[in-house]
Amino acid sequence: xxxxxxxxxxxxxxxxxxxxxxxxxxxxxxxxxxxxxxxxxxxxxxxxxxxxxxxxxxxxxxxxxxxxxxxxxxxxxxxxxxxxxxxxxxxxxxxxxxxxxxxxxxxxxxxxxxxxxxxxxxxxxxxxxxxxxxxxxxxxxxxxxxxxxxxxxxxxxxxxxxxxxxxxxxxxxxxxxxxxxxxxxxxxxxxxxxxxxxxxxxxxxxxxxxxxxxxxxxxxxxxxxxxxxxxxxxxxxxxxxxxxxxxxxxxxxxxxxxxxxxxxxxxxxxxxxxxxxxxxxxxxxxxxxxxxxxxxxxxxxxxxxxxxxxxxxxxxxxxxxxxxxxxxxxxxxxxxxxxxxxxxxxxxxxxxxxxxxxxxxxxxxxxxxxxxxxxxxxxxxxxxxxxxxxxxxxxxxxxxxxxxxxxxxxxxxxxxxxxxxxxxxxxxxxxxxxxxxxxxxxxxxxxxxxxxxxxxxxxxxxxxxxxxxxxxxxxxxxxxxxxxxxxxxxxxxxxxxxxxxxxxxxxxxxxxxxxxxxxxxxxxxxxxxxxxxxxxxxxxxxxxxxxxxxxx
Amino acid sequence: xxxxxxxxxxxxxxxxxxxxxxxxxxxxxxxxxxxxxxxxxxxxxxxxxxxxxxxxxxxxxxxxxxxxxxxxxxxxxxxxxxxxxxxxxxxxxxxx
Numbered sequence: 001x002x003x004x005x006x007x008x009x010x011x012x013x014x015x016x017x018x019x020x021x022x023x024x025x026x027x028x029x030x031x032x033x034x035x036x037x038x039x040x041x042x043x044x045x046x047x048x049x050x051x052x053x054x055x056x057x058x059x060x061x062x063x064x065x066x067x068x069x070x071x072x073x074x075x076x077x078x079x080x081x082x083x084x085x086x087x088x089x090x091x092x093x094x095x096x097x098x099x100x101x102x103x104x105x106x107x108x109x110x111x112x113x114x115x116x117x118x119x120x121x122x123x124x125x126x127x128x129x130x131x132x133x134x135x136x137x138x139x140x141x142x143x144x145x146x147x148x149x150x151x152x153x154x155x156x157x158x159x160x161x162x163x164x165x166x167x168x169x170x171x172x173x174x175x176x177x178x179x180x181x182x183x184x185x186x187x188x189x190x191x192x193x194x195x196x197x198x199x200x201x202x203x204x205x206x207x208x209x210x211x212x213x214x215x216x217x218x219x220x221x222x223x224x225x226x227x228x229x230x231x232x233x234x235x236x237x238x239x240x241x242x243x244x245x246x247x248x249x250x251x252x253x254x255x256x257x258x259x260x261x262x263x264x265x266x267x268x269x270x271x272x273x274x275x276x277x278x279x280x281x282x283x284x285x286x287x288x289x290x291x292x293x294x295x296x297x298x299x300x301x302x303x304x305x306x307x308x309x310x311x312x313x314x315x316x317x318x319x320x321x322x323x324x325x326x327x328x329x330x331x332x333x334x335x336x337x338x339x340x341x342x343x344x345x346x347x348x349x350x351x352x353x354x355x356x357x358x359x360x361x362x363x364x365x366x367x368x369x370x371x372x373x374x375x376x377x378x379x380x381x382x383x384x385x386x387x388x389x390x391x392x393x394x395x396x397x398x399x400x401x402x403x404x405x406x407x408x409x410x411x412x413x414x415x416x417x418x419x420x421x422x423x424x425x426x427x428x429x430x431x432x433x434x435x436x437x438x439x440x441x442x443x444x445x446x447x448x449x450x451x452x453x454x455x456x457x458x459x460x461x462x463x464x465x466x467x468x469x470x471x472x473x474x475x476x477x478x479x480x481x482x483x484x485x486x487x488x489x490x491x492x493x494x495x496x497x498x499x500x501x502x503x504x505x506x507x508x509x510x511x512x513x514x515x516x517x518x519x520x521x522x523x524x525x526x527x528x529x530x531x532x533x534x535x536x537x538x539x540x541x542x543x544x545x546x547x548x549x550x551x552x
Numbered sequence: 553x554x555x556x557x558x559x560x561x562x563x564x565x566x567x568x569x570x571x572x573x574x575x576x577x578x579x580x581x582x583x584x585x586x587x588x589x590x591x592x593x594x595x596x597x598x599x600x601x602x603x604x605x606x607x608x609x610x611x612x613x614x615x616x617x618x619x620x621x622x623x624x625x626x627x628x629x630x631x632x633x634x635x636x637x638x639x640x641x642x643x644x645x646x647x648x
Contacts, residue, residue, distance in 0.1 A: 042612045042614060043612055044611055044612035044614070044615075045610075045611065046607050046611035046612065046615065047611075047612070206629075335630070371610040371623075371624055371627065371629045372606055372607055372610045372611065374629075375606045375610055375627065376603060376606060379602055379603075379606065385587075386587065386598070386599060386602060388583065388587075388602045388605075389580055389583065390580075392602075393626070393627060396627045396628070397626075397627050397628045398628075400627070400628040400629060
């Protein structure tokens with residue numbers, strides 16, 4: 001008999017499956033997408049373009065429906081937005097892997113700054129999550145430098161690996177920061193700076209975010225937690241299965257689930273405990289799809305809270321173009337793509353910038369355009385006469401060594417609001433005949449006003465470094481590869497779907513473990529926080545099972 | 553395909569030989585004639601030709617258009633992990 005069914009094998013599901021399996025429980029891990037391995041991941045721009053459904057389903061047979069209130073045309077349209085990755089390991093298979101912790105005040109934004117839109121405090125503090133952050137970093141193998149900065153939350157120990165080797169150009173960066181009174185720190189990355197846990201050190205290739213890692217140097221869920229879960233002998237992984245419903249028994253407890261296999265056959269599995277981790281959009285959808293006599297509007301949805309407060313991430317960015325022919329800037333021609341530098345100095349905004357004093361976190365690295373993308377850009381020749389043949393070859397050959405773009409990306413908060421939420425679509429169904437997720441999205445003006453200011457500061461820094469030209473790469477745009485918020489965790493069952501351990505209020509053996517639980521989703525990428533939270537819930541469940549029935 | 557046939561037609565008109573048998577400078581001449589044709593469809597086809605050529609020569613070696621990463625080396629793109637990029641997908645081991 002199966003003890004624990006985990007639906008979804010990404011940052012939320014994999015750590016939980018691993019911990020429960022290692023504790024001796026029989027775990028069944030279900031994943032909608034395929035099970036890739038290192039050999040499936042090529043350094044290849046062509047494949048990613050030719051087969052866009054490699055990571056994300058096609059909007060033809062498995063869409064989301066988007067109603068975008070920020071656009072001129074808010075009519076429903078099919079989109080792939082809101083999908084992160086459908087494969088074993090989820091989004092961690094193609095992540096850039098900048099695994100930051102949240103700031104302690106990310107856990108209490110409302111307490112610190114008061115009411116704004118739909119923000120709410122987390123049900124627990126940074127201090128409570130800290131041991132799990134540390135464990136997550138160790139299990140994944142995060143490389144970083146524990147710098148003593150007041151803006152970084154207190155740490156119980158150093159990173160398990162030293163920071164990645166940075167391009168010599170980082171010295172120029174640090175110098176400019178010092179001039180401006182900024183305090184850079186090494187970007188924590190889920191990439192091995194040295195061999196770790198049987199996996200090799202990073203090869204510093206020019207492909208990373210957006211691609212699978214062919215060497216295993218990046219600590220994806222598949223390379224870490226899932227590998228360990230399978231090695232325990234207590235975890236069975238089934239890929240290519242689409243869960244269509246969570247089953248509940250007559251007492252209103254989770255009893256198992258129904259899924260379709262790759263051949264479209266329906267199966268039922270029973271388990272003592274069910275954990276859902278399909279991404280914030282899809283987990284909400286699965287709860288809403290799971291209707292029964294006891295839960296007429298979907299399991300966990302007695303108060304209509306499932307799907308509310310959806311959050312994406314907000315991004316802004318800028319670029320500095322450095323021409324090494326102008327002077328002898330060390331490192332611009334060094335091919336190491338990583339400067340490995342981040343800034344948190346503008347995580348909180350000075351008064352007067354915007355309606356809410358929350359800024360964001362900067363990550364600086366060289367642009368890595370990939371050979372095809374760079375060649376196409378050079379060929380297009382800025383809209384002038386198309387370049388080809390020997391003229392193209394000549395320009396291209398020089399371009400690799402003569403121009404380098406240092407980019408920054410600011411991650412800032414997507415403020416939860418009443419206009420951004422998930423429901424079931426009344427018309428569109430997927431290839432299994434199930435209603436798809438309908439996403440309503442709206443963005444407070446704060447995203448753009450904060451983004452504008454953040455970009456100004458970033459460009460000023462690039463100019464202080466001596467960039468020949470600077471320009472922005474977007475201001476307060478919506479980044480849909482990180483999702484959170486649709487099953488808020490909190491003490492009050494009338495306003496929160498989950499309790500403080502991410503169990504569904506009123507259904508003690510059903511948990512939601514992806515970013516859905518987050519009342520606010522931070523000014524940094526939320527992946528590490530999802531992993532840490534999943535480990536925290538695993539500890540709680542294992543501890544509870546010592547004194548009571550697993551299904552309680 | 554119609555665009556590629558146009559290349560042969562133009563090659564025959566000037567040198568009585570198919571495009572593939574011309575000298576590189578003659579091929580450039582033909583391509584220049586195509587690029588200078590003031591016709592939207594031809595212009596678009598020419599753009600596609602350039603783009604597809606880049607994709608063939610600069611994609612992963614495993615596809616065949618970039619054997620031993622010659623295309624990458626030719627334009628000076630030498631990823632640190634070149635050996636990794638060329639590794640065959642032989643280590644594949646699916647659990648389920």
